[in-house]
Amino acid sequence: MSMEEVAGDLTFPPFARGSAALDTPPAFLDMLPVATCACDAQGRVLWFNSRAVEIWGRKPRIGDDGEKFCGSSPLAFNGPSALRQETPMAAGLRTGKPARAVEGQLERPDGSRVWVMVHIEPVKDDNGRLIGAIACFHDNTAMHAAAARRAEEQSATFQFTEQLQRLATIVETSDDAIISKNLDGIIQTWNQGAQRIFGYGAEEVIGKPVTILMPPERFDEEPGILARLRRGERIDHYETVRRRKDGTLLDVSLTVSPVRDHAGRIIGAAKIARDVTAQKRAEAALRDSERRLQDLLAAIPAAIYTTDAAGTITYYNEAAVEFAGRRPIIGADRWCVSWKLYWPDGRPLPHDECPMALALKEGRPIRGTEAVAERPDGTRIPFIPFPTPLRDAGGKVIGAINMLVDVSERKQAETQQRVLLRELNHRVKNNMQMLQSLLYTAMRQTQNQEARKVLDDAAHRISAMAAAQRVLYGTTDATRFSAGEFLEAVCSTAQQTFPPNVKIVWQADPAELGNDIAMPLALILNELLTNAVKHGRGAGGSNVVGVALRQSDGKDGFVLSVEDGGPGFELQAVKAQSSGLKLVQLLARQLHGEFQATSTPRSRCTVRFS
Secondary structure (H helix, E strand, C coil), X not given: CCHHHHHHHCCCCHHHHCHXXXXXXXXXXXXXXXXXEEEECXXXXXXXXXXXXXXXXXXXXXXXXHHCCCCCCCEEECCCEECHHHCHHHHHHHXXXXXXXXXXXXXXXXXXXXXXXXXXXXXXXXXXXXXXXXXXXXXXXXXXXXXHHHHHHHHHHHHHHHHHHHHHXXXXXXXXXXXXXXXXXXXXXXXXXXXXHHXXXXXXXXXXEHHHHCCHHHCCHHHHHHHXXXXXXXXXXXXXXEECCCCCEEEEEEEEEEEECCCCCEEEEEEEEEECHHHHHHHHHHHHHHHHHHHHHHHCCCEEEEEECCCEEEEECHHHHHHHCCCCCCCCCECCCCCEEECCCCCECCHHXXXXXXXXXXXXXXXXXXXXXXXXXXXXXXXXXXXXXXXXXXXXXXXXXXXXXECHHHHHHHHHHHHHHHHHHXXXXXXXXXXXXXXXXXXXXXXXXXXXXXXXXXXXXXXXXXXXXXXXXXCCCCCEEEHHXXXXXXXXXXXXXXXXXXXXXXXXXXXXXXXXXXXXXXXXXXXXXXXXXXXXXXXXXXXXXEEEEEEECXXXXXXXXXXXXXXXXXXXXXXXXXXXXXXXXXXXHXXXXXXXXXXXXXXXXXXXXX
């Protein structure tokens, strides 16, 4: 019986339709299987029968304003929890209209919940004035639960049907061959994937032995497979060879699982066959490629080795053995093939801090680093490493490759070059000292003031060139020099020729310049310092000269500046009178640079060059 049918069976007796219905109820109401109660026009409970008490789980207080409209609390109708003013009884008293088959849920004092079907009948007096209402309700929890179970069963059946349909679709549209067979090896089902791979239609193979798919030399595989299936074993990724309808062979990977009936007995097998012919060809091509790569690495006359992501050595060529003086242990040695490592200055270099370890830890190639390897016999080899991380298709570091370039011959050549440079430096220095002595001798002997000034300027210029020459030949690099060392040498040399109250303050960026710039730049700096000392005295006769050599316009541009506390000068007005400024401009052009002079906020001369 449906809820609607139950609702239709609940009708109010005639006594409930007149004003007398709100009086004390007749005793037979306690014998009814339906709960009933009455409320006055304000919603106060007037009476109720024993079935109502059973459903409510309590007895409400008659005429109590705190228990209006219903004997149960909390309660819910048509969804969330409802207030007493929202119950069907309250609505009937408010509107004067009857209510039929309103379903709701009551909560008993013990916490249990009961589903009820409620009917409300308003009661009016002889003048048609609403004076109260009577409610009839019954417990339909069992019916509600049954309906919920039916809904769950229907939903489960629907879901199961959907899953079966989805599974059937997956099987039918799979690119893999999905086949079932009985324990005699007879094919029972055959999907489209099997037809694409083997070339047979379902009607050609169902009912035939599965050996139709095997080349003759593989017939002996089937008895072993069937025996394992009877034992309940599953066969995973068994690689073998099968035959198409046209007789061509293909590589396949088989997964075979037992099929059981409802009693758990094995009645057959489900087989998934994947065509791995292309994969096998790719693997063979990869092996050939790896073999060619190893042949290539073996032919390169430089030590080469590889590691995994943890730094464990996985490969090395014979040149690496010759370089290290030992044969590395694959799978055990880490980071480097060498026995011991050192920095160029002789400090020990731990293997886990070597360039290869750094490349793996930071995931980047390491360049511009030198180290020294020591062989077990004690010989040492200076080298340059070129560690480079290796990544998979997703960009993850999976290892690294390193090439070690022996620079012993280069180091020997550099040593010979340094010997030659020292000899050249000695000879040039002697010549400059001799030239300075001649200039000072000539200056002391002449009485002509103009000649003395020219000779003195020439001596200062020779001193600046000598200072630059000391920096050039004092460096280990034969092609470049340090900006800071250069500025310190030239400024210190010039400081010795100036009065005691002159102070030169210098600053330089940590940069290097090419050797061909040194001499012109030293002469420019000497002229600007001489000019600042002569014309740039500040208040009280003190003279502080600031010198700076900064990088600009990227790494290739530089600015040399000289500042003093003097009034400054207008370049166009004085350059015709000053041979020193003319020399500065000439040398600036030689450096492909530009010379400028400003007077505010301080007197400042700058040379920009690259």
